[in-house]
Amino acid sequence: MTNVRCPSMTTLHRGTNIGSQRVSGPPLLGCRFCANALTAILPVFVLLASLVVSLRAQAIDDGIMVPKHTLFSGNIYSNDSWDHYWEGSLKRVNGNLGSVTTQTNIWSANYGVTDRLNVITTIPYVWTHASQGVLHDMQGFQDIALAVKYSFLDRPFTKYGSLRAIAVASGGIPLTNYTPDFQPLSIGTNSKRISGRSTLNFQSNWGWFLNGSAAYTWRAPVTLDRPYYYTEGHLFLTNEVHMPDVFDYVASAGYLKRGVLAYFSFAQQRTQGGGDIRRQDAPFVSNRVNFSKVGTTVMCPIPKLRNLAILFSYGRIVDGRNVGQSNTYSTGLMYTLHLHGSQIP
């Protein structure tokens, strides 16, 4: 009988899907180097934000398209921690967890098949740790994600800027058979998933931009190692757990010009079902995880290092349900590689 009641937080969607901006070519960028760096960074950053906590691979909610025959690859490290969490709607702390930290390292690659069609993949490695109590750390490769991104609209809009619309189909598959039944220290939910997303981006000629993106995610049932579980007021005599769908959106506004990016974002996730964490109980894999998150990001090219850029980001969950009130810090390096002699325009 356990008396340790791990508090909440599924690994599900601690990150937000922070919107980013379209970088559209020479008129906007002061140098080719900067353009390369930014176009490489933005999509990966978005990947990070969504995969830190790994559920979906929505890399994908920015307005950027990678040019044809260009590979952008990089690595982003993220540190997410919380001590307060929402048990259902009750905000609390838990002495048997203290502060729960999730570190994530994501390697990503984004390849431009054409200027309008990008293929993106990400591979995260996750470590979890509780600062108090007796629960064991967990670590391992989490879910590989693959996304196909298509820009179906890209044109000037009014005399002030241009508009781009993008559709993304993505999916994720667990790379390892990690347990989803040790929340909040499981490294993920061990659920296959697919998402559909659409993004609309307006970039002004002076550098200001607005971005909006929304997605719907379907998740496959999760298989536990035990023959029963209790959630939503019922005992289920099966090891298979239905996973509710997830809706999320993100809106962002900021400045992007000459390789320097700064913006604020607001994101919300709404899980379309699932139960609350029970009083003084551990979270369950199919809990209804909702949150509102604000964030800010700054990034710029590294001076004198060709094709390399660095980013910093901070995000905080301001309200939630069955989720930790986390602070997330991220940093990463991105590299641009031109294949087949291609050039960024």
Place this chain on the structure above:
Amino acid sequence: MSMPHKQSLRSVAAAMALVSAIAATIPLAAQSTDANAGGWRMIVLTAATQIPVAAPAPVTDAGYQAELASIKTAQVQLTADQQKSIDYWSSGGVMRWNQIMIELVAAADLPPEPNPDGTYPAPDPNNPFAFPQFPFANPPYASRAYSYVSVAQYEALKVAWYYKYLYNRPSPSKVDGGIRALMPATDLPAYPSEDAVVAGVTAQLLKLLFPTAAAQIAQKADEQQQAAMLSGRAAASDIAAGLALGQAVAAVFAARASSDGMKAAAGSPAQWQALADAAVARGEIPWKSQESPPRPPMLPFFGKVKAWMMTPADIVNERPGPPPSTSSTQMAQETAEVKRSVDNVTRDQLAIAYKWNDGASSPTPPGHWNLIAAPYIAQAQLSEVRTARTFALLNMALHDAAVGCWDAKYTYFNPRAVQLDRTIKTIIGLPNFPSYTSGHSTFSAAAAEVLSYLFPSGAAYFDAQKEEAAISRLYAGIHYRSDIEVGKAHGKRIADYTVRFAQQDGADHTESASPGITAAVLDGAGFRPAIAPGSIATVFAANLGSTSTLSTTLPLPTSLSGVSMQFNGSIPAPFFYASPNQANIQIPWELQGLSSATLTVTDARGSSSTLSVPLAAFAPAIFSVNQGTSQGVVTIANSSTLAAPAGSIQGVETRAAARGEFITIYCLGLGAVNNPPATGEATRDSSSTAKSPVSVLLNGAALPSSFAGLSPGFVGLFQVNVQIPDNAPTGNAVTLALGVGGATSNTVTVAIQ
């Protein structure tokens, strides 16, 4: 009224072959109905008769007929929801309530959240809805809850079975062809309704154990009774009697629960400190809660809660020896093994640890084992009473395992490995009570032992599950190896108390070392517990011998196949027949006037057991052709022809009796007779007449008998002769009963044209 006795007696010679066969070798009723369950040994109740159930109105009664009419009406108007409910309860009430209870436990398996000041509130049974809600259904609480409900169901159903075969009222769908049987139909008599018994006893106890679910429980109980009625299985009066019976049994168990030591099981801060101080005084490191803030130990005095099959002395006697000293090399090695194990756990081991986590929001380990047992019970298609017995045996062993394990845990107050080595981390929540011995190991060994006895074909599977459950705790990092090994052995020893009971409670007929402690003594005609001296009785017991033997000489022998029986220590009982599981004897005439006697069964090796047998001056019982059907062994006078519908019984000549004809009713228990023969001796002539007047109730109307007394040439067998009046009702199943000395027999049927 002029039928000569002699002629009547002589003419039945051929029919007597049938009677003899029945009297001498009364077959066990079909496994599916367990007709003798009314005599299976009780656990908490003293006897079935402790719970009185009044005789039902005859099926011809106008009130009963009205009940049947309302069933017919309801069946015509059956709604989809009602049909769904019938389908649901068709799986068996005991099985369904077990599922419901498992869910109630999982819902209530949440520990209290700490107060802001670092203390912990206790769930309050007087204010169950306030946080923390009552109860916290942790493993000891759950084991006790499962056992109370299971044992009470089992006792109540044995009482129900006793009265069912005492009164033999068929189910509505058997009485009235216009009523459909919408649940699987058996020959089980309907009064009192087993479904209502289960609803009554279960709902009453569950409401006490899980008060926040009272509304849901009441609704389920109502649905179950409604389904029994709508399905044609029970009439309103069957249900009312069953409900009252169930509730009366629940009251007995509620009284036991109020004084079984549970109220003191949580203890006080001073008592918790005393446990730690005692460990220090022994030179050991005392257990400490690893929670933050530290949580009081889980039910430290549950080891003092009353067990089912074990006395407090048994609990102490079976207590394992102490764990390795906390300062010993062995403990250091075992602690290191825990760390090594949990830090290097494989994925398969992780799966086993999670499979057997059984932590918060779970049915707990006892519930997990109920889930393992359920498919075996379902597949065996047991009667309701045997289903209840199976869960009762399992849950008694699990409860006693909880008591024994908690006794050991708090006797030794041994720290967890995590406490001795702070670098050890666990992959499931750490249970908040001492380490030695492992609860999972104790529970699982106990459950596997009982289930392997009940379902030998599953023994290898149960054993494998037990081993997996036990070692899972080492993989999880929460138990030392010695907790596990000692716990398994302890659990098995505890379960053996239950298995020994099961071997001798009258329900099983497997080999055991001694002749079965006698399970039940029932009258030879209807399997009813009331027996009159001089009559034929059936004794159900285990291991009466290895062969079946029929007596062929007069006087009847007092030993058969090496088995003998004595009443009150000295009065031998003559045998008609003995088999490994059953003997048919004559209750000695010498016991007349007594209200009870002890029966001692002795086998050739000299081992024996005794049982108290209730006696009655009058215990009229009419033989019927088959258990579970109502055709009486009634012949047409001066013939060997049974007064049954023509051709209705294979190999026996039958026809309906005509008005004006005499019939002969073969029966038992008409009380004292004139010119009684010696015990074991046959009556020589027709002079052994009943001293008290015997009335024949034909279709409810009393008729005088022309003869009532012992049947010449037979031992213990009575017959009653009566003339069928000219105005008698006709039909294939006219009801017939006997009344004597204020007692009424079972009701049989005869065919009259």
